[in-house]
Amino acid sequence: MSLSANEGRAGAGAGDFAARGASRIGYGSTSLMFATADVVAIAGLNMLVSFLFSAIAFEGEAFDLARGFGISLAASVAFVLTTQARGLYKPWQIARVSDEVSAAVVNWTFAVLFVGTVIFCLKVGNETSRLATGTFAALGFVVLPSLRWFYALWLRRSIAAGAVTGRSAIVIGDEKEVAKLTADDMMYGLGLSERRRFIFPSGDAAGAPDPLKSALQYARQHKIEEIVLALPWNDRARLDEVRARLRAMPIPVKLLPDAAVSPLLNAPRVEFGTSVAIEVQRAPLSRIELSQKRALDIAVSSLALTVLLPLFAAIALLIKLDTRGPVIFRQRRNGFGGREFTIFKFRSMTVMEDGAQITQAQKNDKRVTRVGRVLRATSLDELPQVMNVLLGHMSIVGPRPHAIAHDDAYSKLISGYAFRHHVKPGITGWAQVMGLRGETAKIELMERRIEMDLWYINNWSIWLDITIILKTFIEVMRKQAY
Known part of the structure; x- marks a missing residue:
């Protein structure tokens, strides 16, 4: 029952930030922060392009603030809602830079088409500068994918330094199952900052300390906010026992998929009454x-x-x-x-x-x-x-x-x-x-x-x-x- 590597690293990072007096950001707030940054980037880019074209290309023609705001709003809403609907603001997804860059190009294409449709439907095409709008759209294909690289870099460095924090958690499980779980998995995938691991002894270890008792005691003393279980799913007796004993703690408990179940969970899930089913082979395209x-x-x-x-x-x-x-x-x-x-x-x-x-x-x-x-x-x-x-x-x-x-x-x-x-x-x-x-x-x-x-x-x-x-x-x- 040793401290995880993440505890020492996260603790040191948090200490560095505390020493400098810097504020920290909760894991759950990062998605809103990334979405807000996109809105600011899109609105700022459009306003800048529109202003420059008014001042330079059109020889001082008055800058139409209302029209610039309207285009910014339409583009921002279309891009952010599409990105959010596809789950691309989640921290573990932000870390996948290549996927994020490709998705940003696709989502911005949709946003540009949406803006064009709005301009057409409102019949304001004659009052809207095609050159300025086109420049704004083209620059978006550079700025927004580039931001994805910055988001990923900032997120990795901030998590490593302790600037982004997750809920405190402990891991309980078998040695083989726990060994596959890293501190980064816990933070990126679950938003949890791992504090300690408690391993069930393998085989017949008579007289060995009870890891579950130690885990419960540690959770109470250190105000743990969540418990993660890494146990084989086919060991129903032990799972039932662990779940029953953990009911003494009024905190969330998550059971991770084991080695046998994990490959199946990569397949799409469909509703099965009040439960879910795994679609191991999908129907032909509709x-x-x-x-x-x-x-x-x-x-x-x-x-x-x-x-x-x-x-x-x-x-x-x-x-x-x-x-x-x-x-x-x-x-x-x-x-x-x-x-x-x-x-x-x-x-x-x-x-x-x-x-x-x-x-x-x-x-x-x-x-x-x-x-x-x-x-x-x-x-x-x-x-x-x-x-x-x-x-x-x-x-x-x-x-x-x-x-x-x-x-x-x-x-x-x-x-x-x-x-x-x-x-x-x-x-x-x-x-x-x-x-x-x-x-x-x-x-x-x-x-x-x-x-x-x-x-x-x-x-x-x-x-x-x-x-x-x-x-x-x-x-x-x-x-x-x-």
Whole structure:
């Protein structure tokens, strides 16, 4: 029964702050603080841009305070409410910088569209400076994601220094279960400042001190505000005994999921009468969800095809000049429901395999052409698949389709492989933005990729698709394929 590492660190930090006379912030107040900071940033940015354009661009034209306030209010409300609804002001979520940055871009896009709709509906477009409003919207895509980096940095440093405090708590449990729980988990996930751990002895330890008695005594003496249990869920007898004895303390008690239950709790939860059920396999997308996904596919693929048409022509010319053969590589793949379709790619190799035996490209593969090596490294060889998306064979986001020969082989080796066909295959996917691109020489790599694909299917939302599209650009620049 030793003091946790967090107690010493938090105590030292708190002492430093007390010595300097600095105030501390409660864990529960941080969400409101972040939301307020966003409102101030959005309002301040709009007012500054509007004032500068009035004073400089429009040669001293009077600054319309009411209109500037109205746009600030609309943008702030749309952004903050969307962020709050998605749970992105929670401290543990703020600490996930990459997710927060992507979400900020998506939420600000929604806010900009909302402001545009309000301006249109109120018929004040002629009185509103398009240049100033456009500049404000563009700068928001820089300022708000940048704030996420600052929030995360401030939160980590403040928690480490004791400037952000949680409710005092103790942990009671088995050694194996407690060992997986860190002080940071307690603070970020539960808002608790761990004071001490009480471990049940393993095996038959006759005459050993009763950890539960010691925990209750410690909780009374040190005014503990919450108790956390880390015990196996299948040990019902001990759980019932612990719960019964803890009723002597009028404070909250939380039971953490054990090693067997934790993976299941990553799945979505649904109402089951007065209880909840775990959705270990979700139903196919509803008509509304399919319509949302299809609308996003058409919008993104149409825009990509229009903007990238000159690039398509340049790549086609380079392929023709480099080696003999067709510009477009075609290969049969299995799509939604296992239905076969033909996928399009820019040809990057000297072979056109589409049979029972297909060899994956490997590092320094001699079959890859000079132009093909650049195309594969930058993923430009995948661009013609926007045509597959427009034709309805594929989606922008979904599990990557594999050659039919590989499908047949992996379906026999990996459990749940066929479930990938419950949605349309995609140009990019959750597995790809999580770093699982390129060759899967080992079965373990493919199993990991399939695990990611199944997670995507079970947790699909239109917001997840938008997040993956944004992350794809980052991943392509970060890691090259071959």
